[in-house]
Amino acid sequence: MTDERPAPRGDDPRVLAFVAPWCGPCRRLEPTLAEVAAEHDGVRLVLLRVDEHPDEVARLGVRATPTTVAVHGDDEVARVVGAMSRAEVERLFEAAATRVRGIAPTATGRTDLVLRLGVAAVLAVAGIALDQSVLLGAAALVGLVTAVVALPRRRPATPARAMRSSRP
Numbered sequence: 001m002t003d004e005r006p007a008p009r010g011d012d013p014r015v016l017a018f019v020a021p022w023c024g025p026c027r028r029l030e031p032t033l034a035e036v037a038a039e040h041d042g043v044r045l046v047l048l049r050v051d052e053h054p055d056e057v058a059r060l061g062v063r064a065t066p067t068t069v070a071v072h073g074d075d076e077v078a079r080v081v082g083a084m085s086r087a088e089v090e091r092l093f094e095a096a097a098t099r100v101r102g103i104a105p106t107a108t109g110r111t112d113l114v115l116r117l118g119v120a121a122v123l124a125v126a127g128i129a130l131d132q133s134v135l136l137g138a139a140a141l142v143g144l145v146t147a148v149v150a151l152p153r154r155r156p157a158t159p160a161r162a163m164r165s166s167r168p
Contacts, residue, residue, distance in 0.1 A: 013096040025083040070096035
């Protein structure tokens with residue numbers, strides 16, 4: 001089911017898609033969202049045009065389009081910014097239906113890392129060729145950000161683990 005009203009609140013699982021008519025990736029993503037929504041009877045798709053729903057955009061902290069948020073009850077369980085493959089859209093709907101937080105990383109994450117490393121390499125080569133320390137610094141910064149993004153995420157400390165680690 002597809003809806004274009006403000007994002008409802010309640011217990012039902014839903015996928016909120018923040019889109020804009022002027023956004024190319026949004027226009028490509030909308031048909032895939034509708035197809036997957038038709039296959040997931042228990043999850044409602046809510047299309048929110050960012051220009052028409054600024055309060056919802058602000059409430060959920062949406063900064064780019066498309067942004068797609070899986071919600072179960074009042075809990076956000078997953079969020080994806082940018083275009084997605086059909087498999088990623090399906091995982092987002094499954095996350096909303098099952099209340100499983102987050103979705104598994106995909107090849108898109110690896111592609112992002114490769115692109116970041118490519119930018120760092122181009123900046124480094126340009127900095128060396130042009131003898132510009134600013135470009136070398138930018139290359140180092142992009143490389144550092146890429147390394148931080150690539151680090152595996154640690155689980156948040158539970159109160160019991162935090163108490164054990166604080167003992168002398």
